[in-house]
Amino acid sequence: MNFQHTEDRRMLADTLNRFIAEQYGFSTRDTIARSTSGFSADMWQRFAELGVIGALFDEADGGFGGQGFDIAVVFEALGRGLVVEPFLDTLIVGRALAHAGNAAQRTRIASFIDGSQVAALAHDEPGSHYEDARVSTRAEQQDGGYVLNGAKGVVQQAEHANVLLVSARTSGEAFDEAGISLFVVPRDAAGVNVRGYAKIDGGRAAEVTFDNVRVDADALAGTEGSGFATLEHARGYGVLALAAEALGAMDVARDFTLDYLRTRKQFGVPIGSFQALQHRMADVLLEIEQARSAVINAAAAIEAPRAQRERALSAAKYTIGRIGARVAEEAIQLHGGIGMTWELPLAHYAKRLVMIDHQLGDEDHHLARYIAFGREAA
The missing domain is CATH 2.40.110.10 (Butyryl-CoA Dehydrogenase, subunit A, domain 2)
Structure with a gap:
């Protein structure tokens, strides 16, 4: 199976990453996140105009993507920027309506895509x-x-x-x-x-x-009386989205930490030259690549039969929960006391990584699901 992104997905990722870097820097994000509304209606509209929301849905529902890798690309970029706009619930509710909604309910998806309604x-x-x-x-x-x-x-x-x-x-x-x-x-x-x-x-x-x-x-x-299957279907897309978001956040935490190790000096040399810290950072890099593989596996299995799909999703969420916590801890510890300060963006990435573990089921919950679906498939 070819896991290389299509040209359209690469263009979407480049556009979204550039927009977030230029228009959604950390100071802007922090102001939005701490505002009384908790998100920016203006930014939400601008994301919609970029086609970012439309990438989360199939053409039949007015979007232009909707596959597992489309969702992973979008949320990985959102994770890099710690974006707080309501992408996750828009995806879950939209997917639920696409799966089971009547004709009138399905028309609401268009209002999600154009940013005129929030779900x-x-x-x-x-x-x-x-x-x-x-x-x-x-x-x-x-x-x-x-x-x-x-x-x-x-x-x-x-x-x-x-x-x-x-x-x-x-x-x-x-x-x-x-x-x-x-x-x-x-x-x-x-x-x-x-x-x-x-x-x-x-x-x-x-x-x-x-x-x-x-x-x-x-x-x-x-x-x-049959809503559980729809919930499981829609929340599965949410699990994939959270796993990809965490991966984007981990990449940024890694880059922050590597930069700090290269510039912070002790005894006249960069602390990144100390072998003990190099070993710890190497372990973090390997763990992040393992998380990346889990996200790829989940994105590829999102439309597979139920047992295969749910096992892949729970494996990804478990992996992200475990590795996200480790990346957060190591990044903070390798920064020392400054890593705990509110003014340093790293602290916010670490906090988000920990909180992602508690959305849509933590690592213990998904480990149990993975085992249960494995028995079912046996």
Whole structure:
């Protein structure tokens, strides 16, 4: 299999990397990340005009890419710039609607691509620990539609989202895969309550509660009770995206550290000349290349049969979680005390690498999934 990027992907990567370097430098990013909105609507529109969002979706849905390597290219560049705009949830919600949405819901994807609407996934619940099927929020049929009640936690950019994709249980018990349904809910619908807060790695998220939220029957995405498969499908793209984002962040942390080792002097010589530090840095470089291989494997398997796809995705997420933490730790330690300062960009990259491990399942969760799908395939 040829893993070389196509000419179109190379052009996309070059364009996006250049735009981020010139227009989204660290000081700009830091200002945006710490703002009251947690992202820049202007930057979001400019990313859309560059075609970056469109690269995440198939031509059938108005995009011009949508394959695993397209997503990896985009998110690797976003990771290099620590971009906080809502690419991840846009990808997951858009993919879910493309997979199971009705005709009207699928037309929303075009508004995601052109940057006119922001989407957020409302799936994880307070007290959950990455259990994919744990859904206690209820949706009951009433007067030809549905009434939603429940709570969701850590909903990315929910304060500024136009639409929420909400998982709710229409039947079964809290941990059953069967009985989960997905609903497209306007964020400003009556009974939707949003409490936003700043995230430790930049940007904003929110706790969202649903208090007798009434939606029409056509708000249901897909078939009632069969939403788990759609969630798994869409979140799989999210896992790939996070793994690629982490890879981009690791590349930058590596470059920062190598530059520091070449310039910081002790006893009159660069500390990079010390053999002990050379060995530590060599180990980091090897680990990053292993992470790169895992991302490539996941991107290649994103459209494979379920067991093969999920094993590759969980292998990548586990690898990224383990190696991301090591790269963050080594980069900080090799910088010494300065590595912990807020003013140094490296500290923000290290923080983001640690936080990526906790999105869409940490390394322990994905190791268990990898083992489970391996048994299933045996």
